Amino acid sequence: MLSQNDIRQAAHANGFEDVGFTTAEPFESHREFLQGRQAEYGWAAAVGLELMQGTDPRAIMPTAQSIIILMEVYFREAYPRVMEGHFGRCYLDDDRITKDGLARRIKAFRSHLRDHGIDSKVPFNLPHRVAAARAGMGTFGKNCLFYSNRVARHSSWVLPIAVVVDHPFTPGTPTIEMGCPDWCRNACIAACPTRALKGDGTIDPRRCISFLTYFGEGLTPRDLREPMGLYIYGCDRCQNVCPRNAAWLAADLPLNQKVVQKTPDFDLAALLAMDAPYFENRVWPHMFYMATDDLWRWKMNVARAMGNTRDRRYVPELARALESSGDDRVRAMAAWALGRVGGETARQALQGFKVNKNELLQEEVRLAIEAAADAGSR
Template structure:
């Protein structure tokens, strides 16, 4: 006898998923039109290997696709170390897509359960997972463009929808594709986005998002973006932290995420600023992998910018050392900016020393501007 929908739901619950829903394998035509209309904003995805247009057709992912099963994972079921929150986006702090020792085995177990009944599955990275979840009736959207669950994380957005394309038909849920924010909210997420990425009416320019800028941005971070990006080194949670819909979940006391706590020391800002390739590849990349070792300069640049925004005089010696020990002009330039942003006699002395050496181009200009800031 073939698996019944109720049995699949029960299995998902047994594996620890917060919710589960079903939708058809019909193409995501509206999402495809949006991508085509906004190629200027989303064209970068092709360059990093994300074929978003192909992901809008489930049959191109799994020939003979009949349904999509959507699993809802709560990635914020435990509290993260305070030293990591506000510096790294929460969704990255227990990400096992490389280590494959947390969520990945549970997804594999779910797929194996379906396979035992002859159901073929695919879990594509480029299918619009959030849209699939809303089409399955599992939640709706916020004005910050994030997905808000109906029956998980107290109605919040701390979820990861996982779309499993299958070649068997199941009864679909009733779509809830609209924006579910209350009228009284007054767009606090849009007001809180310091880089102007959120445009309202469920629109975002991903190229201005702090998350995008932290791991995909080209060159040294533009001057006008440095202070607005604040303390975030990798990812961002600002629009989620201020959202009224997320407050019920944020208000509770959660047990500590021991997996994240175990690696917190590896993500100390000083350790990251001075890390070598071996340290990066063993301690950092397995957990936050959007940047390869070839982009270690971006990690250090982001850390230097965060140190500058901290206004912490204790970081001045580290920033001066980073300027001297790095050849990359993007790291040197940001270290100089950070020293100027922190200011004080110690920072001014370091910048004066640098100005006496042979500097050229953008680095020389960064040092000059930093010295002016210290004056």
Template sequence: MATSLPNHTDSGQWLAQIRAWAHELGFSQIGVSGVDLSSAEPDLLQWLALGYHGNLHYMERHGLMRARPAELVPGTISVITARMPYLPRATTPPDWQTRELSRLDQPGEGVVSLYARGRDYHKVVRARLRKLCDRIETLVGPFGYRAFSDSAPVLEKELASRSGQGWRGKHSLVLSRDAGSMFFLGEIFVDFALEPTDPVSAHCGTCTACIDICPTGAIVAPGVVDARRCISYLTIENHGPIPEELRPLMGNHIYGCDDCQTICPWNKYAQTTDLPDFDERSPLVGHQLVALFAWDEATFLKNTEGGPIRRINHERWLRNIAVALGNALRQADPEQVQALRAALLSRADHASALVREHVAWALAQRD
């Protein structure tokens, strides 16, 4: 347990020091939230009742514990929230938005979500949160804590917005006037009190760009996403077949989807990272679907080592690319058709029924 509880002055001084250390570790902002999230519980329960979580059954299992930090980690009194930008160091804002949107007009190119082109953020953010906790201990004495980054049943967007990291955009992500939404979130549940930081007001206004651009109509209401229609969910969390009616809408997305963020006007203010961990890995950027589909399992594992893409395994990698190849085939020039068909036919007898099914669908797009 922490050696003492701070008064208001101590809390402010502690937070100033924590912020300074956090910036040294690559975080762009630190906030503090209390643990009473009861006002968020009705929306969470409704979202679950509507089945918008798809097969993310852990969300159901944990239920309201996600909205109750002190139940998830007994003894929690405050939550320190952290923001870490992930636009690669070589990015030139705001040109990156135009560049990323232009990839969608290249049907033969496989598009991987920006956040997934570097090292696995779960490892990077959590490791740096733990380093921050080591420094905090020198300030407050021994204390109890747990650090999270998209790694437990935590309402991290709710905690982030309550602590002033930004507001909840219509795409449901946290948006900041000075950083857009291209950042990772992290949390430290601590057993000592810190003065909560103030939330910020929303600034989406009448803009519906994110809703309008979503290829599959996954943003069913402002701030509400039906994961079952979201390309990120379909290509990553979904372990089975991708619903046939959604396949033609997925274009050339093969891992995740950034469309609702790349179109957002606030992302002209997105910040680049100082960390080499999030530099783009060349095999994942700007490569043709035909070449990516040719990776055997050993090549897949080698090219995704240390990154988040490895979690979907080679089978689902091929499933995703098969869908993109089918979409490319449907609109290909006559001279491109042969190469696309040849790539698909090379996997037509794959050992996986999941891969075979998606290859057969893709081939049928240009009979």
């Protein structure tokens, strides 16, 4: 049978920077937390995430005795700035669909366990950050993220992977606590543009830009369009401003070539014009929380981001979307974005908009013409 040290060596051999152990006891406090916040986390069940079931490892694997936590540093290499500006870093090299990176390493690690008589499961709904803190591998931040105690210069750019096993191991000493220094003046809470962070170490996920970009319903309300800024899928703002992350952000990292190669596919103009085959072949395999039916939301987010760049080079694409998109939510956001970018060409595109029976869209165009005039005069 493998010793704890053998497991550590196998984890390191498969590229995991840190490894820890905890028991398979239920995560009672997390269950109570979820029970008390049904209104905020009810959406998870609607999209198939059985978070409540994940709080009991033995409901996932009846023979479970321990949980091994593998720590992946997902920001080990740098990403092109243009990608970081629009997409959360944790999605830039996400191989949950392509299974050509991290998934292979997890599989190799599990094969090693199996070869030595240890059965395992990697449940997606287990509270992996709480499990990692229970294993003593890190603490929490007031931005609700997990910070490593040992790797990536103690930053939050880590992804704990919980592997439930049918073998007992000596658990680590828990560090389930807030690790923020007293001198930090809650930079994350002040920086959150949509006030999703409540200040007591909890978050209203429904107000978080990440959630809004992939699950937001309908046309993004006007009061959220500027705060949501340039983000199209995900948001890293509360991590970027955090002093606990400064040391890693200052590190000189090699560029992730895999992400460099796919960067042209994520060009904003290409995304705004994409059809279903483009989305399914080039975008969805990497960012898959939205299905083809949600293409309108992708495009609406792209139009909003274009508007918030204030860059007039996007006017032709936005004018085309306003004129010919088959979805009024995309057209409305294209109108808003033209108004925000401003300038004579944007104004002409808005004024040339043909009467549409959708009154909300008409109103968006009217307001955008006013905004374009303001933007043009500055």
